[in-house]
Amino acid sequence: MSVPCKFERSLLSHEEHETIRLTHHPAIYDVEAAELEAMRPRLRKMRDKERTLSRQKLREGRGKGEARGASFPGTAEHASERKQVFAAALKRVNKELGRLHNLAARTAHIEAARKALALHRAANFMAYPAAEATANEGMVPKASPRRRKIITGAQIGRVSQSKKAAQAVRDARGDRTSSQS
Template sequence: MAISRKEEARALSADEHELVEKSHHPAVQELSDTELAGLVKLLRERRDKAQTEAHRRRREIRGKGAAKGASPSKADAGSQRKLAVLAMTMRRLNGEVERRRRLEADLSQVANAHRALEMKQAAKAKGADFNTRHAHKGMRAVANQRAQNLVRPMELGRQRQAAKVAQAKRDAR
């Protein structure tokens, strides 16, 4: 479920809210790669801290963990909301990082294709054939590496039949 910006502001502290605001659409695309990496690192730390806090509060409510304050927590809706906001922010930032990575890969592929075309055209201008594995002299036959079988097939058949007959005689005893 989507969380409005007003609910985000209510769930976060002032400095966390500033960080989360940088992750929304127009602002995140204006960040440089190093700023984006720094923001991802900071928000991941904050998310992990909020996750630990929410887990601790849930244990207090169930009675499994010791109370951090004077009395155990009665509800953890605020810590759950904060965790949800920070997790959604991390998803947005990871999506932006992935988008930039794919864009970089696409640009790299285009550059490689242009370079290959230039190399092909330069080779064609020199007069070289495109496929140089068998250029100028044509393809050459490759000698068979397997040893030649010198036994006549008729002799093999005769021996095989003699073995069958001998085995049948032994089995008949």
């Protein structure tokens, strides 16, 4: 349960109150993250000290433990309330640090998403060169990789002429075997 600021002021010393004051609502937003990080161990140390004093007082009250040391500090009679004040301050600091961390992460994610969207949009639109007259040779025939066979015209005529002559000899003999197939 939250504790009013006036009650906190009555429980704490001036230095402790100045530390705690920075953890309250309007002032915590003006504190830098590095200062909050430095404040966290101090608050933990204060809370742990008060928790120890509170537990010792409870043990003494139940008769389970003897008094530690010669005397307790003057603030020891309200140790549990002081512990609650420091614990609440620590909780506020942790919550603010978490909020700042999430804000930084969200900002980084938004920037990454915007960059990815820009890259995606840039990939969709191809930049074509302008259509204008260019000094170009045009299409060039590509040489065939097959070996070229050169046959002279005389050789072509000789083969076809020998076929004609062989057919004429068969026809003159009256050999009909070639035409009956």
